[in-house]
Amino acid sequence: MKKLSAVQIKQQALVLNIADTLEKQGLAELPGMLQCWFDVQYHLFPGSLLLCFQFDNEQALAAAKPELLKWQKRLSAAMLKKGVVLKDMRKHLVFTLEAPDS
Numbered sequence: 238m239k240k241l242s243a244v245q246i247k248q249q250a251l252v253l254n255i256a257d258t259l260e261k262q263g264l265a266e267l268p269g270m271l272q273c274w275f276d277v278q279y280h281l282f283p284g285s286l287l288l289c290f291q292f293d294n295e296q297a298l299a300a301a302k303p304e305l306l307k308w309q310k311r312l313s314a315a316m317l318k319k320g321v322v323l324k325d326m327r328k329h330l331v332f333t334l335e336a337p338d339s
Contacts, residue, residue, distance in 0.1 A: 245279035252277060255315045256288060259308070263290055267304065269297020274337040283321050288312055288330045289337070301332055308332075 241249060252275060260273035271291045278285040290308065292298040306327075313326035323329050 241279060245282075248277075248279055248282050251319050251321070252286065255312070255319070258315065259288065259312060260290075262311070263308070267292075267297075267301050269293040269300070276337075283316065283323055283329075286323070286329050289335070290330070290332050291336060292332060292334055295334065298332055298334055305330070305332055 256273050256275050263270045263273055267290065269292050271293055273288060273290050275286065275288045277287070290301070292301060309326045309330045312330045313323050316323050
């Protein structure tokens with residue numbers, strides 16, 4: 238794996254911080270949420286950022302779907318506070334049943 242540059246290390250820390258914060262909020266507010274994980278290609282950041290809220294089962298996922306836009310807005314606002322603009326907030330956060338290794 239290619240070593241991250243100093244800028245990419247800062248980007249990684251920023252994403253980790255925001256993902257941790259949103260994960261804590263999500264676990265408290267969304268029944269059936271298991272974890273928050275993300276995928277990003279730092280050389281294409283922030284366009285490649287994808288945050289995933291993983292749910293326990295289909296029922297929990299279906300119950301959470303109406304809340305998706307609210308969480309996308311939270312991610313966008315958190316990134317904006319750190320000086321990162323997400324052009325289309327809907328592309329950067331999804332609700333899923335998939336685990337990070339699948």
